[in-house]
Each structure stands twice: as C-alpha cells, then as structure tokens.
Amino acid sequence: MDEGYLKFVIVGHVDHGKSTLIGRLLYDTGSIPIEKVEEIKNICDSLGKQMEFGYVMDHLEEEREQGITIETTQTFFKTNKRNYVIIDAPGHVEFLKNMITGASQAEAAILIIDAEEGVREQTKRHAYILSMLGISQVIVVINKMDLISFDREKFESIKSDLLNFLKEIGITPSYIIPISAKEGDFVASKSANLPWYSGPTVLEALDSFIPKERSVKKPLRFAVQDVYNFDKRIVAGRVESGLLKKDQSITILPSGEKTKVKSIEEFLKTTEEAEPGKSTGLTTLDKLFVDRGNIIVDSDDMSYNVTTRFRASIFWMDKLPYKLGTPILLRCATQEVMCRVETILKLMDSSTLEVLVSDSGVIRNREAADVMIATDKEIVVDDFLDIPETGRFVLGKEVTVAGGIVKGGKI
Amino acid sequence: MDHLDILESQSIYIIREAYKQYKDIAALWSIGKDSTTLMYLIRKAFYGKVPFPVIHIDTSYKFKEIYEFRDYLSKEWNFKVIVAKNQEALDCGVGPNSGDKLNCCTKLKTEALKQAIDKYKFKALLLGIRRDEHGIRAKERVFSPRNRYFEWDYKNQPPELWDQFKTKKDEDEHLRIHPLLHWTELDIWSYVQREKIPVVNLYFAKNGKRYRSIGCETCCEPVDSNADTIDKIVQELKTTKVSERSGRAQDKESAYVMQKLRALGYM
Structure with a gap:
C-alpha cells in the first residue's frame, strides 16, 4: 500500500449528489466511525428524515437544515491501494470561492452530474475551473441512475453533450461512470442494475490515478x-x-x-x-x-523570465469588479508586486464560456479573462504548464480576489 | 521526500509565513500531542529557537501530568510560557460541575484566551488543530480571521489558494493560523514515533485504558486500549473505528456544540 495521500475534489452543480457520493464512499470503505453513524441516524431522526449519507460531510447547522454544502470540507478514507483525501466543494454558485479554494489543492477530480438534470450551469463552470487549475485526472460520474431506471440511452445522450463541452475547454475525462450514490451502484462495487456498462467502479478509477509529484528534473x-x-x-x-x-x-x-x-x-x-x-x-x-x-x-539555467509584462488567464471571484488599469497587489510564490491589468484580450462568462464584450474594461465576479499584466517591478514567472509553482498567482491585498496562471513568460 | 517529510515541509512553510507577517504572534500550547508536535516544528523552522511566546490556557482542571509535562518541556526546549487563566470566573466558582459545559468551556478557555490577547496584543496565533479531528475543523482555512468578538464567520471565508494566505484587515481582531491542518491523527503519531518527540504519558495505556485526546481531567474519558508504547498506538490507529474525540464531553453534548464553541472563538 502507498504511504501518501491522493487528494481529489468532488465538484458539480448544487444537488447533483456530491455529499451523498462522499458519504457513500466513506460508508462503503468502512471509514465512518461507529458513533458517527449513530450521530447521523439521530440527527436524521430528529429532523424526521431517512438516513442521509450527505450528513456525513455537512457539519454546519445551516448546511444540514438547507441541505447544501457551504464550506469546503476535507475527509479521509483508504482503499487497499492507498489513502485518499476527499475535498468536498460546494456546488452553490454563491460559494464559488470556497469551491476554488478546495479544488486548488486537488490532484484529481470527480465531476458529478445528475442523470435527470444533465449538464447545468455549475457543471460547466466547475469544469472550466478544473481546466484552469490544470487538473487533468478527471472522472465524470453520471449520478442518480436509479431515477432514470438505469437507462443506457439517456446516459449516452448526457455523455455526448458533456464530451462536446469538455473538449472545448481542453479536458479529456479519464472515465465516465454511471452510478447511484444513494444505492451504491458502481461506487465501491459493480452492480447488476447496469449490465451494459463494463468500465471500472469509482474506487477502481481513483486507484488508477497517479499522485502529483514535484519534478526534480525541472529547473531550480x-x-x-x-x-x-x-x-x-x-x-x-x-x-x-x-x-x-x-x-x-x-x-x-x-x-x-x-x-x-x-x-x-x-x-x-x-x-x-x-x-x-x-x-x-x-x-x-x-x-x-x-x-x-x-x-x-x-546559474547554468536560462529558462527563467524576469519581466514586467506577461500574458495570463485570470478568474475573478470577488463581488467588487475590477476596472482596467487599477493598481492591485500580485503575489506569486513569495514575490509581491503592484500590478495593473493593462489589456483584456478576451472576456468570458465562466458558466457558458460565452465571449463577452469587454469594451467597458471591467471584469466582474465569476468572469474569466485572458489579459496582459504589467508589474511595477521586475518579477520572475514561468509558464504555468512548465513550472506551476512559479506560473500561478493571486491578486488582492488582504484578501485574494482573483487567481491567475501565466501563459508564456516572455512576450 | 516521503509522506511525513512532505507534511513537515508544508507546516514549516506555514509557520515561517506566519512569523514573517506577524512579529506579535504567539503559539497556543495545550500540551497535547498535536500542539507539542507544533512546538517541535516551530523549533525546526527557526533552527532550535522559539522566537515568540507560547500560551497555555489553564482552566485549572487539567490533569496533573499535563502541568508536570509543561514545566519539563518548556525548560528542556527553552521557551517562554504565558499561563492564561480566567481567575475572575474561577473565583466565581465556574467549573465543570457548576452548570452547563458550554458555559464552562467558554469562560475558562475562550474568555481566558481573550484576556491574554487583550493583555499582550497578539495579532496572530498558531494553533495545532487538524482537519480530521472534527467535521467543523475540516472547514477551516490555514489563515483564518476572527473579529473582535472572536467570532468565526465560516460562511464568508476568503479564498485560499496555492499557499497565498490572507493578511490581517483592520476589522480582524486576530488571525488563527493552523500549520497542522493537513495532518491526520495517525500522521502525528507516526511523526512522534520517527522524530522521538516527547508526549504526556496519559496517552499510554494503563489497566486497559488510555486517553486519545486530552484536556480537562473532568471532561475526558479514556478509551479501551492496550497500546502502552508509541509503536502500539500507531498500530492501533491503523485499524480502529472509534473516533479520536469520542472521549471528549464537548463533542457529544449535542450535534452543534462544537460548532457553537468554534463560532464563539473556541480553539
């Protein structure tokens, strides 16, 4: 068994079943302490509900009452192969910055889609964020198959919708798995309800992933x-x-x-x-x-860029919009410099990927933009794809208002 | 680097970030295994020095072994301990038997900490909490602000990505900084084992019982265990299905006591 952890995030539209899937993963791998199961039963009883796996993760009073996850949660389980950290990220649009906080720590992701509802706004937005964060090990699960009578045609139709969209943003999912988190089909074990599906279970798919390692072969x-x-x-x-x-x-x-x-x-x-x-x-x-x-x-390495101008993709996650040219603090590794977004090359709605008119020179909450950034002092940056650690940055002084990745150091 | 090396480096990075940003910082040492590991990592981060004060919140109901260990280790590792006590509440008779436990924890721990922060004007505190301890702790950020009423606004936490942590705003009373957030209970014990970190002997089984989590003597129950060495504890944790804080009274009272305590500024 491997010693370390693989950290993965579960993302998707609100109510598509993230918390239930996590509860199911924990339950089926025997990772829930006995008294925890009792506690959840008691809470469900007192609320007059059936045993609800989602409550394993939703620890805030409001989360249980409203039935939605507000804050990112992390929890742990293990298979015979290795240990896992599950990052549960909220699906509600209002808590997007919590979702990004969670996803930024992940090495792999499960994107969950409700079989009845299909691809929705947060499905797309979350997929876009995974792509921006450079998470390439992605499992798509089509959940609630029990509600559509495990119907193959409906599954194939959602699958083809989704693949078209994912292709646009450059994500190739490693697996697309039909499941019922509530009933347990194809989470930890295969199921006779899905005779037409011959792929792996969610756990088997996770076990096939590789933990991300920082490379010793890259430049210092x-x-x-x-x-x-x-x-x-x-x-x-x-x-x-x-x-x-x-x-x-x-x-x-x-x-x-x-x-x-x-x-x-x-x-x-x-x-x-x-x-x-x-x-x-x-x-x-x-x-x-x-x-x-x-x-x-x-000293022998010439791959670095010392620059005051570079191209980047940024994702805005603050209610206050950004006005082109406004000075703002940029932090990249331990570097801190004042900068300005000089030009907006392309502005997008993160849920539809629709290109927006950027004449106003304003970047709003939940918009993604390709931009040129000019810094007051020289900084060292790398292309995100070459060295992620010096190819990503945040904007904002006391609180982070945007995340960004560097696209090509030298201009 | 192996798994423990990675955890250690991440913690040292956070501790160094905290110290770089705040010179008026202190560490909270409950004298349990986690905050003792935190003290160990602080010494590693600063090459054997502990360059800021260490606070022990003393409810006066702690186990006597805890007091003995406090005096022993602070001398051995050469750091200064500020003992914070809510003497006024103790004089009024607040204690585990004087009413509800939520009130006792609030008065003797949270209030005592508030008094210490007021007196010494600390702007940041290092705490040894971990995500796997309790569901509510799983929702914490590494750098987590508290307002002047010590409240934790968990619904409106700032984003935290790529080790870029928030800095203190004017309206933040202080920041809680959690260098061990990503460790598990098993990680801690594996590290204690590897690095030979001293711990209070309450963790080791006597007569078939041991403490997995320690605090006030009045509100901690031991669990069934024969693990009387660190090696055996590590083995035990690899198979147990009993949760770490199952012997802690404040986790059991009702589903949300821990949430309420934390929102009020509990550690």
Whole structure:
C-alpha cells in the first residue's frame, strides 16, 4: 500500500449528489466511525428524515437544515491501494470561492452530474475551473441512475453533450461512470442494475490515478521566504521546483547576482541536497543582499523570465469588479508586486464560456479573462504548464480576489 | 521526500509565513500531542529557537501530568510560557460541575484566551488543530480571521489558494493560523514515533485504558486500549473505528456544540 495521500475534489452543480457520493464512499470503505453513524441516524431522526449519507460531510447547522454544502470540507478514507483525501466543494454558485479554494489543492477530480438534470450551469463552470487549475485526472460520474431506471440511452445522450463541452475547454475525462450514490451502484462495487456498462467502479478509477509529484528534473526555483540571523545568517525558503545542491552555482533574481550554495541548513544538521517541496535554508559563499521575494535559480539555467509584462488567464471571484488599469497587489510564490491589468484580450462568462464584450474594461465576479499584466517591478514567472509553482498567482491585498496562471513568460 | 517529510515541509512553510507577517504572534500550547508536535516544528523552522511566546490556557482542571509535562518541556526546549487563566470566573466558582459545559468551556478557555490577547496584543496565533479531528475543523482555512468578538464567520471565508494566505484587515481582531491542518491523527503519531518527540504519558495505556485526546481531567474519558508504547498506538490507529474525540464531553453534548464553541472563538 502507498504511504501518501491522493487528494481529489468532488465538484458539480448544487444537488447533483456530491455529499451523498462522499458519504457513500466513506460508508462503503468502512471509514465512518461507529458513533458517527449513530450521530447521523439521530440527527436524521430528529429532523424526521431517512438516513442521509450527505450528513456525513455537512457539519454546519445551516448546511444540514438547507441541505447544501457551504464550506469546503476535507475527509479521509483508504482503499487497499492507498489513502485518499476527499475535498468536498460546494456546488452553490454563491460559494464559488470556497469551491476554488478546495479544488486548488486537488490532484484529481470527480465531476458529478445528475442523470435527470444533465449538464447545468455549475457543471460547466466547475469544469472550466478544473481546466484552469490544470487538473487533468478527471472522472465524470453520471449520478442518480436509479431515477432514470438505469437507462443506457439517456446516459449516452448526457455523455455526448458533456464530451462536446469538455473538449472545448481542453479536458479529456479519464472515465465516465454511471452510478447511484444513494444505492451504491458502481461506487465501491459493480452492480447488476447496469449490465451494459463494463468500465471500472469509482474506487477502481481513483486507484488508477497517479499522485502529483514535484519534478526534480525541472529547473531550480528556490523562493526566499525570510532571512534569519539567530546564530548565523540563513536564507530560509522552499524549493518550488528542481533540486538545490551544496556547492551549486546560483543566481539571485531579479538582481542577477551570482554566488554558490555554501551549505544547506536544517535544524541540527546540514544536507547535500534539497528536493522540490522542501522547506529549508541555505548559506551563500559570498555575502550578498538576499531578501524575501527573491527567486534563486541555477546559474547554468536560462529558462527563467524576469519581466514586467506577461500574458495570463485570470478568474475573478470577488463581488467588487475590477476596472482596467487599477493598481492591485500580485503575489506569486513569495514575490509581491503592484500590478495593473493593462489589456483584456478576451472576456468570458465562466458558466457558458460565452465571449463577452469587454469594451467597458471591467471584469466582474465569476468572469474569466485572458489579459496582459504589467508589474511595477521586475518579477520572475514561468509558464504555468512548465513550472506551476512559479506560473500561478493571486491578486488582492488582504484578501485574494482573483487567481491567475501565466501563459508564456516572455512576450 | 516521503509522506511525513512532505507534511513537515508544508507546516514549516506555514509557520515561517506566519512569523514573517506577524512579529506579535504567539503559539497556543495545550500540551497535547498535536500542539507539542507544533512546538517541535516551530523549533525546526527557526533552527532550535522559539522566537515568540507560547500560551497555555489553564482552566485549572487539567490533569496533573499535563502541568508536570509543561514545566519539563518548556525548560528542556527553552521557551517562554504565558499561563492564561480566567481567575475572575474561577473565583466565581465556574467549573465543570457548576452548570452547563458550554458555559464552562467558554469562560475558562475562550474568555481566558481573550484576556491574554487583550493583555499582550497578539495579532496572530498558531494553533495545532487538524482537519480530521472534527467535521467543523475540516472547514477551516490555514489563515483564518476572527473579529473582535472572536467570532468565526465560516460562511464568508476568503479564498485560499496555492499557499497565498490572507493578511490581517483592520476589522480582524486576530488571525488563527493552523500549520497542522493537513495532518491526520495517525500522521502525528507516526511523526512522534520517527522524530522521538516527547508526549504526556496519559496517552499510554494503563489497566486497559488510555486517553486519545486530552484536556480537562473532568471532561475526558479514556478509551479501551492496550497500546502502552508509541509503536502500539500507531498500530492501533491503523485499524480502529472509534473516533479520536469520542472521549471528549464537548463533542457529544449535542450535534452543534462544537460548532457553537468554534463560532464563539473556541480553539
């Protein structure tokens, strides 16, 4: 059995059955503590309802009363193959920023669709967000098959609708599975109700996915968080990608000054190298000025971009719209710079993907836009597809109002 | 890096972000396994130093082993502990037997913390809560604001993506920062085992019982267990179906006590 976790998010339109599917996954894998099942039974009794799997996840009083998920929840279960973290993201449009928060942490996704209702507004919007976040391992489940008498033709019709749409946004689902979360068909076990379906169950499909790893083969990007002077001067930060090595020739960006890694410092020990994802510290051979927000790269590597202008896709998730040219704080890894959206190249409604008229120069809540961004100071960015850790950013000072990904560093 | 290395690095990153943003920060140490692991990670993040104060909220109803361990470890690891007590409430006779438990927790824990924050003007607190502990905790952000009434507005939390955390607004009283949010109970024990982190001996079975979660002596029940070593605890957790906080009174009273406590500023 694998030691780590695979984190996946369940997304889809409100009421299409996310919470029920999660309850079912937990129940069928024996992951719900005994007293929890009792507690849920008691709550359902007191509300005069039947045993409802969705209550496993909906912990807020309002969530149970209204029957909708408001906040992102995470929970854990395991199969014989590995451990899983399920991220339950709200399907209600009002809680979109919670959905994005949840989805941004996922390595894989299940997109759930109600067999009776078919593709709806949030189905499309959530699929678009998965594509923007770069989540490529996607399972589509067509839920509530029991309500359409496990009808194959209806399933095929929803499937073809959906595939057309997903193709437009560049998602190729790994599996499309007919299920009933309520009854359990094809969640953890196969079912005689669906003799015409020969694919995997949801659990089998999940087990076939690969956990996302940061690559040691990519170029080094070390993001400086802070500089400590407790006993000696240590540059603290995280290896965002690539490998940091002792004696490595490094360049401090954006200044471009060069030196060597004198030592890699951990508490009570030094090491020869630090892998991607590692929070560590280093000392440099020469005494250079290094500060938070600097990005350290290998001196032999020329793949980085130091720039004040780049192209990006952004997703706006705040009630207050953005007016073209307004200064706003951009944060990318540990870098913070003021920037302005200079040009809107394309503006879209995230649920219909309809191209909107952008003459007004305003980006509103839940709109997605391809833009040109101009920063006040030089920053280091990479194309999101090359190095996600330095290819994604957020906008907003105290609170994040938009997320974005860099499309091609050099213009 | 293996699974525990990844968890550790993520926590250290969060702790360093918190300290970079807020110099008027403190860590809350309940002296249980999670916040003791948090203290351990803080030392790792800052190369053996704990560069800010550590608060222990003392209801005066804790197990005596907890007080002994507090004095032992703070000396061993060389950090300063602020003991926060709501003396006024204690003098008025507030306690686990004086009425409802919600009131007791609120007065002796939440109010005691409010008093400490008022006195020392902390702008951020590091807490060792985990998502898998309780459903309501699963909905927390890593950086989570509280208003001046200590309320948690869980319906209107800011987005949090790609380790870009929110910063404090004027109307936020303080920020709760949760570096262990992504750990599970089993992760904690596996890490305690690997790193040989000292823990209070209440966690080890005696006469067929052990505590899985510790707090006030009056409101904690031990669970059936023969796990008297860390290795056995790790083994036990791989198979158990009993939840961690099943021995904690405040989780049981009614379906929403924990939610109400948290909305009121409980840890």
